[in-house]
Amino acid sequence: MGVSERRFGVLTGDGIGPEIVPAAVAIADAAAAAELIQIDWQELPFGLSAIASHGDPVPAQTLSALDGLGFWIVGPHDSAAYPPGHGDRTPGATLRTRYELFANLRPARAFTGVPALRPDIDVLIVRENTEGFYADRNMAAGSGEFMPTPDVALAVGLVTRAASERIARVACAAAIERAGSGRRPQLTIVHKANVLRMTTGLFRDACRDVAAEFPEIEVSEQHVDAMAALLVRRPADFDVLVTENLFGDVLSDLAGELAGSLGIAGSVNSSESRVMAQATHGAAPDIAGRGIANPVAMIASVAMGFRRHGQMTDDAALVAAGARIDAAVADTLAHTATRDLGGDATTAEFAAAVVRRVAEH
Template sequence: MKKITLIKGDGIGPEVTACAKKVLDLLVDDLIWTEVSAGLETLEKYGELIPKAVFDSIEETRLVLKGPLTTPIGEGFRSINVMLRKKYDLFCNMRPALTIPGVVSRYEAIDLVIFRENTEDLYAGIESRTDEDTRHSIKVITRKGSTRIIKAAFEYALAHNRHKVTLVHKANIMKETDGLFLQVGREIAKAYPDIVFEGIIVDNMCMQLVMNPHQFDVIVTMNLYGDILSDLCAGLVGGLGVVSSANIGDNFALFEPVHGSAPDIAGKNIANPIAMLLSGAMLLEYIGYYNEGKALRTAIQEVLKDPSNHTTDLGGKCKTDAFTDAVCKAIAIGG
């Protein structure tokens, strides 16, 4: 029996989280869900972006599946997602970018995993006004933060038979902050002699990913670069609608799609649930249901081989519930 906090989210969030819950319950019969609400719609209804019940549930289950949330512009938290990552020290953001057969993309056979440090860098939110015409934002990089995300990348590479870790930085210019990150990477790499290690400057990395993404395997970097590069890599495999993410700390873990809440299509039964389903697969694997996670990925791939199962964003006409039912059928056949 495993308890999970389900944050339904805004816009299409309730639709795609309902899909994920249906599929995960089919795969595993002892999941216990606590459904809670947060975000813009919750603020409008109850006067709070994140009610206390959300925090209480997270602190009980320590495991979260979350739909997309809308952060109000000009008020409230800088970002609800950033706040949750910092509050629960979810230092490791893991974003796979994997080619899915049947999804049109510019490249074939992409299989990358990005490890992004999730709590430091410019996203620490340390900003100030020196005068009316000048603003400062402080970049924070620590040895502790650098060590744990780089170790996570190497340990993943070791456990999954990956052969190369690429550390992305701008240490040629930011010699103290990025220089520390690169220094820590070089030190840690010595403990993994069977894994190739390289450091690449971030602007060159962007060019190299577009020219030849197949040269990379596991990528590890700081918060801002990771935010940018992970979306770039999503573009290599078909967009944000087909990529998942995990935010993992020592005591808590949160799984979510990285696309927006898409309020313009909410309630129309046309949202693509793939990113949410794949995030659910990552959750299953995290709690030890490896075969079930693999079965879900395989079912999605089988369903997408038929163009009639493609949702609007993938160039088809399939409805959200019909896609979910097709995945459930594929699981039943494969099981």
């Protein structure tokens, strides 16, 4: 059997991006090669360096290239450091909107070797990524936040049945996929319908309707405040959580910290045909260039992206490459840690250790 080629994108980003993204790419290449895949990485202008070279953090050249790609890696962006006129809309918002990346999948699980507040946590938060209360996601033009007077600020929350049903289907599929031998798939609908009756009530009802089409799934629901408490108290009772944008953002950060650190929390943003691998953490400019950044979240995001894009395209080899990365990362964390996790490995040293273990899986 010969080697087959895939063409994917790389947007390195700001801050620690030039350290963690190349680390993730090297590991992705090793895992792909083990599955007889050769990746043609398209490096595209993005972030602060793209402002310097093209006058835009996400230039037309980058968007034109991404139009022809089904998978890409995105490093963190530091919009706060952009010159005036370039930070009003984040690069992530530009990409999410253009490609309708409506599903944000954020797993949180504890690893052997990583001190965790809840070693029994292993959940997947499925977050609706296009609506809610975030100001850049709920108006066709302008912001969803506005001030009728200098002393009064208002925000519009957007929830539609179509978007709620769409994310519920992703969550149901994930619950079925994650179910282990002898265990029923589990889905928890997270809302605040006791207070936000029309908006999150609509979200809850749409998710209920979709979940009813999957009788094999055990469905429950929680108010978001109770869900936060339960994640702290007994996370092992939960598997897949589906929720709206703001709630999903908050709960995923909480879950990541309960598992040990946001530095190990992978994430993908997905449509029905495209996947963007992007870690949940920021650009960490305070440690940029020092070689000490934790690359695990970026690596885990690429692994998840490989699996999801592979499933979308019936690419078993790519799915297998993603599984190789996951296994290699888990093995490495059991023995090696970067400074933030209590160890002394540099970014490059940790990545090299993962590469060595990729071949073993």
